[in-house]
Amino acid sequence: MAATDIGIDLGTANIIITMGNKGIVVNEPSVVAYDKKKQCVLAVGNEAYKMIGRTPEYIVAVKPLKDGVISDNVMTEAMIVEFIRKVMGRLVKPRIILCVPSSVTDVENRAVVEAALSAGARKVFIIEEPIAALLGAGVDISKPSGSMVVDIGGGTSDIAVVSFNGIVKSCSLKMAGNKFDAAIIRGITMKYKVLVGEKTAENAKKQITNVFDPTGENRITVKGRHLIKGLPESIEVTDRDMYDFLIDSVNEIIDKVREVFEQTPPELVGDILTSGIVLTGGGAMLKGLPELISQKIGAPCRVADNPIECVARGVSKAFDYTDELLDGFQKISLYRYK
Ligand SMILES: Nc1ncnc2c1ncn2[C@@H]1O[C@H](COP(=O)(O)OP(=O)(O)OP(=O)(O)O)[C@@H](O)[C@H]1O
Numbered sequence: 001m002a003a004t005d006i007g008i009d010l011g012t013a014n015i016i017i018t019m020g021n022k023g024i025v026v027n028e029p030s031v032v033a034y035d036k037k038k039q040c041v042l043a044v045g046n047e048a049y050k051m052i053g054r055t056p057e058y059i060v061a062v063k064p065l066k067d068g069v070i071s072d073n074v075m076t077e078a079m080i081v082e083f084i085r086k087v088m089g090r091l092v093k094p095r096i097i098l099c100v101p102s103s104v105t106d107v108e109n110r111a112v113v114e115a116a117l118s119a120g121a122r123k124v125f126i127i128e129e130p131i132a133a134l135l136g137a138g139v140d141i142s143k144p145s146g147s148m149v150v151d152i153g154g155g156t157s158d159i160a161v162v163s164f165n166g167i168v169k170s171c172s173l174k175m176a177g178n179k180f181d182a183a184i185i186r187g188i189t190m191k192y193k194v195l196v197g198e199k200t201a202e203n204a205k206k207q208i209t210n211v212f213d214p215t216g217e218n219r220i221t222v223k224g225r226h227l228i229k230g231l232p233e234s235i236e237v238t239d240r241d242m243y244d245f246l247i248d249s250v251n252e253i254i255d256k257v258r259e260v261f262e263q264t265p266p267e268l269v270g271d272i273l274t275s276g277i278v279l280t281g282g283g284a285m286l287k288g289l290p291e292l293i294s295q296k297i298g299a300p301c302r303v304a305d306n307p308i309e310c311v312a313r314g315v316s317k318a319f320d321y322t323d324e325l326l327d328g329f330q331k332i333s334l335y336r337y338k
């Protein structure tokens, strides 16, 4: 890998960029602020995030990727170009490997690649998220032996069985971190008649969720608006509440894991029973999730080290494997440029 190589994990929630041997150089929210009058990007990442909901009409501050798909092409391209320029400085024409959500269409892929090229890239590769996730988790995927990864991000959960550098079976569902937050907001509204904001719900999820064996003793105070009184209110939510709010959503993902297993050739199923299921993405940090999956599926399950940065680490490693990994790249011929 050359010092100028740039790896990008373009996620719904976060964009993580690695560069050469420096490791991660950007880990910021996937947000862009655009001035419609001057037709230019004002800010990206953390700076743009602060502007959401606080801008005059001619400035838009948006998350251009929603539910794991590109909902605003122009803004996504503008965001990518800006981020690449930011990290690139005066570098000469880097190689870029991009990891895009698995439900992104070919046309959208093409647009993302064009954006990277227009920012000055010499060569752009697209890598599929599960391949990058497994590489990042340190799994050797080059052998004809099955590995399974479940990546739970902000917009989508991706489940895949990989063998011999390629995806054998996969499935992507729009049930992940953002939907968990929405389920918590709904749950608190129904049970306590208090409406809380997204950030509050997300924070409670990170702090006290336990989807395996909640005791009811871990609690957190959350603040919101009482729906009947209309006034601010503080309430205490327990880990058992969180279990009740989230278990249906989590089970939806586990049901899909079961479906993927059902469609996987038996030899590979045998391999996975030995090697175990690997969890990556921010959602993998839900407490009790590996235990719950193990119990319901009957295969061992572990969370990758630092799961939120796993895909980005894998993208960075992929530079060493560009030849061997051809199958892992989507339509590589389409994206090879001289
Ligand atoms: N400790 C935690 N417990 C539970 N969820 C967490 C924790 N930390 C982060 N998350 C959640 O992880 C999600 C973000 O994960 P990640 O950065 O992997 O998503 P992404 O790659 O941007 O999205 P996608 O892969 O869907 O495009 C958010 O919904 C966030 O709330």
Ligand SMILES: [Mg+2]
Pocket: 010, 011, 012, 151, 153, 154, 281, 311
């Ligand atoms: Mg992701």
